[in-house]
Amino acid sequence: MKEISELYLPDDVRYAETHEWVKIDDEMVRIGISDYAQDQLGDIVFVELPKVGDTFATGEEFGTVESVKAVSELYIPVGGEVLSINTDLDDAPELVNQDPYHDGWLIEIKPDDLLEVENRMTKEDYMEILEGEE
């Protein structure tokens, strides 16, 4: 298991308490899981994602990641409509472990309210939560 100091937690994304990250890219936002989440889950062997066009309210379950250990729910950090999903994960779910913020992204959505992203945690706030979970 990585120590908190070993985790890669970029500054340019926001974090949810359920360990997803969200990043603004123009009018849309990209969503994935944090380095902490992938490290805790272990080898990710299957990712179940929604369909393009599906809509979710903030906090709703939008899919699952399956690791060798367990099946874990994914909760959407910001509500909206799914614009695209990372189809590379069909053949290479391990991308979520290897590169959780770039090649291992999960979905892109058109958010209902772009400003809501600002309500999610900064890196500093998220690290405080993680320290509490230790």
Add this chain to the structure above:
Amino acid sequence: MGKTVKETPLHEWHKGRGANMSVFGGYDMPLWYKSGAKKEHLTVITNAGIFDTSHMAMITISGQDAFDLLQLCFTKDLNECIGKNKTPIEPGRCVYGAYLNEKGAVIDDTIIGQIDHDSYISVVNAGMGATVTRHLLDHAKGKDVTVTDLSDKTGKVDIQGPLSARILAKVLQSPEQVFEGMPYFSFKGYFDKTSPLSEKVRLLDGTPLLLSRTGYTGEFGFEIFLDPGDLITFWEILLKAGEEFDLIPCGLAARDSLRAGAKLPLSHQDIGAWPFLNNPWPFALPYDARGTGFTKKFIGDESLLGIDKAEHTYAFAGYDLRKVSTCDPAFVMDAEGTKIGTVLTSVSDMAIGRHESKIYSIASPERPGDFRARGLSCGFIKVNTELAPCEMVELQDKKRKMKVEIRDDIRPDRTARRSIQSML
């Protein structure tokens, strides 16, 4: 039992190497190391892996009446348990079976080895040393027998995988001599330096070992018992010797998926507080030639023979690697959608896949040229009705439903029973 979480002597080593730890059987154990559980699982099938299994408990049973006590408490008939001809147990041989209560339910499963004519060793699961010792002592009244719980007094390392013997050969004194006449389910040497048997198997530095040709992965390999004080050094000697063979340390997650694919039960999950009957492990009971009675009397026998309708436990394999969550719990449905039971174990064996209705492993010599193991879910279910191999049932947890097939066996082309000579 106390609530304190126990540690093996390798605990700091595991944590220092970034292992993901979790409590199992009362011990804080590695689930996987940095290479990840999938690679660990695959490496045991193609090369070799080592497991810290010092959390398992060991009991010695010795004295003039040790044999009688085990005949009473252990499910196998020690008078007819070795090989196809069912000869009596002898020094250096071991057998798999279980300890049952009067109702025929499982207290724990075990491998029992005969050290010499009046002395036996019984390896039981983590945290079960005290319970099984008490059970044996309860039935030892008036018998000339000493039962000793060696929990936390022995270190244990399993080396599993086809290259295990080649790695061990580099670290043992006289490996040819050690490996000679060591069939599956036999052992040599002893971990107690004061025993004359301890001279039979030694490391190059003189450390004595009990080397057993057994394991919990379905693959070729050994279980090794030694003084806990020698554990860390031995672990590092093995890793160094195994470098050229890509030997890696493996955690409990890989151990769980390997054993499930090999159709081996996990005690207190796949066997437990229900009658030890109608399961994939009938060889652990002392059935007579007709298969209707037992060749000896033992605790639980009358209950087992008297049961009208016991539940059935079956192995299954799915069609992709997706699992169900057994803690939800997950249920089993028949073709009509009627609930017929529960899922005991649901894991993914990442070394296997289906090709035209047949399951192949990455180690199958006849696997198709374009075969790629995508992994299959597998495990055990317990149902209230009789099912046949190839029958389909549906597993359902809170999230998903999936069709799986009842199987006689799961991962093909396993190596556990290969001769040592063919693996050197």
